[in-house]
Amino acid sequence: MKKIFADLHCHPTMHPFAFKQAGKRKKSSLWSNNAPKKRQRDSPYPEYYQSNMPALARGNVKIVVASLYPLEQSWLDPEIIGTSIISDIIAKYFISHLPIKYINQVQSTGFDYYEFLEKEYEFLKAESGEVHKVDGENWKYVLARDKDEIDQYLLEENTIIVIPSIEGAHSLVSANADELIHKPQVHKSTLENIKKIKEGWEFPPLYITMSHHFYNGMLGHARSIPDGAGSFLLHQQVGMNEPMNPRGEEVIDCLLGINKHEGNGRRILIDTKHMSVAARLWYYDKIKKFNEGKGDAEKIPIIASHMGFGKHDTILGSVTLPDTDKEKYEDSDYFNPWSINLSKEEINIIVDSNGIIGLNMDQRILSGARRVQQSTRFSNSEIKNNDKEVVAFWTEQIGENILEIVRAVQNSDLIVPEGKIKVWDCVCLGTDFDGMINPVDSFIVADEFINLKESLKEYFDNSISDKSVFMGMTTEEVLDKMMFQNVADFVLKHYK
Known part of the structure; x- marks a missing residue:
């Protein structure tokens, strides 16, 4: 099997940018080697770096789509956590593991989302092309301008190709939360800022994730914060499940360069992760109408950048029982049934659009x-040592999410039989590493992609009796696609 990898969605800049903004030397470079300690493997709030450049180099990650994310102020709302040193410490250690000086910048009433987006973009650019030693070898990361540069850099040894993306359309507005x-008048800045990005950024984003955890005044979001104090205190319910509004509709047209914004520059694709079901339904219908009668090269692909399988047959079925109903998750079995995850219907919609x-x-x-x-049956010692039973457990969980996405197309009447094999061109890694996630205990950093690939091969070879799910391909072939080639093909086709 090929031992090169790609990641459609992670946050390598998030923590080092914050340390840089706070005036810290330690941990303030994308090359800061903040690897996890053995005892941190089971940490639900990772304070180590998961997708920094040393981790990506050790993991032989060739392409990474780096998500820029001006932290949403609602995470650190002074009205909720206060402004004292105690609240700063709570925010640092239990919300973000970010430096207190940066937390205070985000909490400021003068905080400007677009200003911090540009600062994070400049931070990402700053070390592009610099050579650094990783385990005795010279490595560099480079930002690519287009398909031709990606093709060129793919031929270079020890070179990580970085393509920007943006998480949350709040990032486009010159305003605070x-x-x-x-x-609403602050939204006038949004179209102007998109123009600045399209005309002024040397390395524009491949896509924008329109929603995130909190309401941005353009469209609703799906529930993403679990039950508990955080869910109650953070007021995620404001704007949750709302449809797309006219501001959001125009922003999407402007990003895609369609309708009255046709010809406004390089297309920036839309990522549907975090969107409310109502907003997703609107967007899927819009893209279906746009793509009708067009060849593959002209279609707008639907991106779902960092997802899981949600089990529901239909999109609307995922909200028959609201996500706020405690029993919805408490009664769930193998998969998370919240509407933030993918139903079988929308997996088919994404595949039909040649999405990813x-x-x-x-x-x-x-x-x-x-x-x-x-998973709680494993002791702390078993997790910290990453025992084979722990690895097998999480490999199975990851593998079944992949296979259920594939089966959703394989067993569907929504795509013609000869087109179903395309689903294996549409599945990839979108880890969300460094995005304040609780990673599966066996694969917590980009270093461990090779272990994940080998474990998945063993699971597919030895535990899957019905090999028809691989549609005539070997497990090596489907894993090469999923763990590198699909992202490479996607960016070569659409980053231009």
């Missing part, structure tokens, strides 16, 4: 309540 909701689905490495996104409960 309160203004997004209560002062990234697999999130977060425990809860990948798992229903029963599976999470089963």
Whole structure:
């Protein structure tokens, strides 16, 4: 099997950028070697770096789509956690593991999302092309401008190709969280800022994830914060499940360069992760109408960048029981049934658009309540040593999410039989590493992609009796696609 990898969605800049903004030397470079300690393997709030450049180099990750994310102020709302040193410590150690000085910047009423987006982008650019030693070898990362540069860099040894993306359309607005909701006039800056990105950024984003954890004044979001104090205190319910509004509709047209914004520059694709079901339904219908009668080269692909399988047959079926109903998750089995995850229907819609689905490495996104409960049978020692039983457990959970995505197409009437094999061109890694996730205990950093690939091969070869799910391909072939080639093909086709 090929031993090169790609990741459609992770956050290598998030923590080092925060340390840089706080004036810290330690941990303030993308090359800061903040690897996990053995005791940290089972940490639900990782304080180590998962997708920094040393980890990507050791994992032989050739392509990474780096998500820029101005931290949403609602995580650190002073009205909820206060402004004292105690609240700063709570925010640092239990919400973000970010430096207190940076937390205070985000909490400021003068905080401007777009300003911090540009700062994070400049931070990502700053070390591009610099050579650094990793385990005695010279490595560098490079930002690529287009398909031709990606092709060139793919031929270079020890070179990590980085392509920006943006998480949350709040990032496009010159405003803070309160203004997004209560002062609609601030949204006038959004189209101007998109123009700045399209005309002024040397390395524009491949895609934008329109929603994130909190309401941005353009469209609703799906529930993403589990029950408990965080769910109650953070007020995620504001704007949750709302449909797309006219502001959001225009922003999407502007990003895609369609309708009255046709010809406004390089297309920036839309990622549907975190969107409410109502917003997703609107978007899927829009893309279906746009793509009708067009060849593959002209279609707009649907991106679902860091997802899990949600088990429901239909999109609307995923909200028959609201996500806020405690029993919805507490009664779940293998898979997380929240509407933030993919139904079988929308998997087919994404595949039909020649889109791409990234697999999130977060425990809860990948798992229903029963599976999470089963994972608690492992002792701290077994997890820290990454015993084979722990590896087998999480490999199975990851493998079944992959296979259920494939089976959703294989067993569907929505795609013609000869087109179903395309699903194996649409599944990839979208880890969300460094995005404040609780990673599956056996595969917590990019270093461990090779272990994941080998474990999945063993699981597919020895535990899957019905090999028809591989549609005539070998397990090596499907894993090469999923763990590298699909991302490479996607960016070569659409980053231009």
